[in-house]
Amino acid sequence: MRLKDQVAVVTGSSTGIGRAVAERFAREGADVVINYRKSADEAAECLKAVEAAGRRGLVVQADMADVSAVRRLVDQTVEEFGRIDIMVANAGVEKETPVLEIDEEHWDWIMDINLKGAFFAAQTAAKHMAKRFDAEGVGGRIIFMSSVHEEIPFPLHAAYCASKGGLKLLCRGLAVELGHKQITVNNVCPGAIKTPINAPLLSNKERIKDLLAQTPLGRIGETDDVTGIVTFLASEEARFVTGSSYFVDGGLTWHYEE
Ligand code: NAI
Structure with missing residues (x-):
């Protein structure tokens, strides 16, 4: 525990x-606190799992592209539980689009969720954490779900890469500003994990073959490959860890090709 x-x-x-x-x-x-935008049934299943583990859960519908909804999510958390210790800004979207076809709507859609929403989730949580630090000397943990693409390019995903590249420096910036309140800020950078966001990749045998050839550990990741590092960063054990990115990618980022 x-x-x-x-x-x-x-x-x-x-x-x-x-x-x-x-x-x-x-x-x-x-x-x-479980947040969803559209999939209420899946959020309800997640709540059941949280309760089955013997803990309290709260489901909050909120669109992470809408700053007032992001603030409502955090405020509801504090109203219900009295405080917020950990914010994991995980919501994200991507869609294959050639760079010459990216229009303003696509750019804003990606940025509003992946970067702006993540920033305001972190900032709103940090305001509560900072107040708590002033009152009780207890800070908090902020974790951004970034990507290997905060570091390496991804053809057909220029806006996505820009959003995750933004998270790289956002993490560093928040870490240096919020450290004196004992709030740590870190990024988790997954690479090719089996989830709905990767449906186009997972349905394409050729692309899977190429991906596996570029992955030293030789497989696609599972969601539970990612939860361990997130738990560590959220825990007391990570109290002196801040402003860094942790890659969970089977070696994909640093693979070497002749
Ligand atoms: P996913 O598609 O299952 O999860 C994304 C979640 O964000 C979904 O639950 C979706 O409903 C939610 N979401 C999207 N727009 C939202 C909005 N406007 N408001 C609230 N929620 C919204 O895919 P996955 O893989 O679990 O993605 C989670 C995070 O991990 C994303 O930030 C993604 O960029 C990142 N990531 C995933 C990788 C992978 O290989 N699966 C690799 C690198 C990063």
Whole structure:
């Protein structure tokens, strides 16, 4: 139980990595706020899993592209649980689009969710954490679900890469500004994990073959490959860890090709 009695928010937690993190956090002893935009049924399933682990959960519908909804998510958490210890800004989207065809709508859609929404989720949580630090000397944990593409390019995903590249420096910037309030800020950078976001890749045998050839550990990741590092970063054990990115990618980022 590495997160005993902590209060965590995980954005975009009705599916994929976010859901696995929410369920793992509950098994580690945390109460969890589950956020979804459209998939109420899947969010309800996640709530059931949190409760089955013996913890309290709260489901909040909120669109992470809408700053007032992001703030409402955090405020509802504090109203319900009295505080927020951990914010995992996980919600994200991507869509293959050739760079010459990216229009303003596509750019804004990606940026509003992946970068602006993540920033305001972190900022709103940090305001509560900072107040708590002033009152009780306890800070908090912010974790951005970034990507290997905060570091390496991805053809047909220029806006997505820009959003994750933005998270790289956002993490560093928040870490240096918020350290004096004992708020840590870190990025988790997955690479090719089996989730709905990768449906186009997972349905294409040729692309899977290429990907495996570029992955030293020789397989595609599972959501539970990611939850361990997120749990560590959220835990007391990571109290001196801030401003860094942790790659969970089977070696994909640094693979070497002749
Ligand atoms: P996913 O598609 O299952 O999860 C994304 C979640 O974000 C979904 O639950 C979706 O409903 C939610 N979401 C999307 N737009 C939203 C909005 N406007 N408001 C609230 N929620 C919204 O896919 P996955 O893989 O679990 O993605 C989670 C995060 O991990 C994303 O930020 C993604 O960029 C990142 N990631 C995933 C990788 C992978 O290989 N699966 C690799 C690198 C990064």
